[in-house]
Amino acid sequence: MGEGQTIVIVGAGQAGGWAAQTLRNEGFAGRVVLIGDEPHRPYERPPLSKAVLAGQAPAGSTALMKPEAFDKLDIDWRPGTAVSAIDRTARLVRLQTGDAIGYDKLILCTGGRARRLDIPGADLPGVFTLRNLADAAVLGAALLPGKRLLVVGGGWIGLEVAATARKQGMEVTVIEAAARLCERTVPPEISDYLLKLHTDHGVQVLLGTGIESFASSPQGGLGAMLGNGQRLECSAALVGVGLVPNDELARTAGLQCDGGVWVDAQCRSSDPDILAAGDVASWHGQWAGRRMRLESWQNAQEQGIAAARSALGVAVNHQPLPWFWSDQYDINLQIFGMPAPGHARVLRGDAASGSFVLFFLQEGKVVAALGPNSARDLRFARRLIERGTSVEPQKLADLQIPLARL
Ligand SMILES: Cc1cc2nc3c(=O)[nH]c(=O)nc-3n(C[C@H](O)[C@H](O)[C@H](O)COP(=O)(O)OP(=O)(O)OC[C@H]3O[C@@H](n4cnc5c(N)ncnc54)[C@H](O)[C@@H]3O)c2cc1C
Incomplete structure (x- = not known):
């Protein structure tokens, strides 16, 4: 992929924003078109239920990047513009304005809407x-x-x-x-x-x-x-009863979809010239052992990056260890991995206190961990999970043994 070629990104949210800047970071010199139906430059959503909602942070503070940095990317940005259809035969997207834009590669980052x-x-x-x-x-x-x-x-x-x-x-x-x-x-x-x-x-x-x-x-x-x-x-x-993935464009265009756009670990849909990333993408997650969508800040960023690289022909294998956090009152709760009912559970610390970690083990290995106000311990837990370390449960539970030593 190079000069003279066009990559169109639909959805100027977190995944779309990361996809656009990654194309430039990877040296793509062709045309990048970023089409979003909101009036804003790409922004992050987690503060919307926290500081922005409380009026403690201005709307602009959630921007994915500074306006100057965004402008430097030299992107054909189409704010307030909805894509109404994909024509795979003509390889173009149709806009609600009546215009059409041709693509060599198309990345769908349309997220989802509140149910x-x-x-x-x-x-x-x-x-x-x-x-x-x-x-x-x-x-x-x-x-x-x-x-x-x-x-x-x-x-x-x-x-x-x-x-x-x-x-x-x-x-x-x-x-x-x-x-x-x-x-x-x-x-x-x-x-x-x-x-x-x-x-x-x-x-x-x-x-x-x-x-x-x-x-x-x-x-x-x-x-x-x-x-x-x-x-x-x-x-x-x-x-707040869940999210409906915005996969209608893909479905109408005949791409394989079922509760999201089906992609592989290279972020490619059933049409290899159309990729998808973020809340709308469904793929077989190694950590879950099943097809899934991940509605998380981490996945929107990493899959947006992966989709852009994949569109440029770089080999990618998008299988990040899932990470999610939530802030409520003075609690920061983080989850690594995908806890499942069949996993053995080991508690480190006192569940009645404001800070503890619950580990999830499968065949003696830590496969997931979560807890409130335990960022440090969870950093080590993440390493245990990623390295597939076998750990004795009583050592995990023993507060006298620093996790770093395990
Ligand atoms: C209130 C809130 C709080 C959250 N808090 C956390 C948190 O604490 N931790 C965490 O890990 N995750 C959190 N998340 C989840 C995280 O923000 C999302 O997973 C992430 O934003 C997904 O990014 P995305 O790019 O896939 O979708 P989005 O950011 O939703 O972007 C999709 C964009 O595409 C646009 N679009 C859709 N269809 C079209 C079309 N046809 N034409 C043009 N544009 C279109 C949409 O309007 C939108 O702008 C939160 C989400 C919300 C809403």
């Missing part, structure tokens, strides 16, 4: 979702001290928004249809830990409770009918 509830009143003013800067601005304005926020969904985004709203002086109720918090991603011990963390901070958490409908309240605000028959009055509601 919406299909219930009466789901579209009422005051019912919010959170995916982008515009969402954070309107939700942030609705975080009113002394009022009640209802959070529907006890997953990561719901819990982070609950913590931010609580810190803003709101009353907060979290309802979760499952029997425990973050059920899909953490074991019961950590769900219990999160439950205690939030109830200790004054959040009302209702587990095993769904939502039936929203209605405008005569006093202003919303009345929420819960699955348990209770009616709850709130000034606003945040719906």
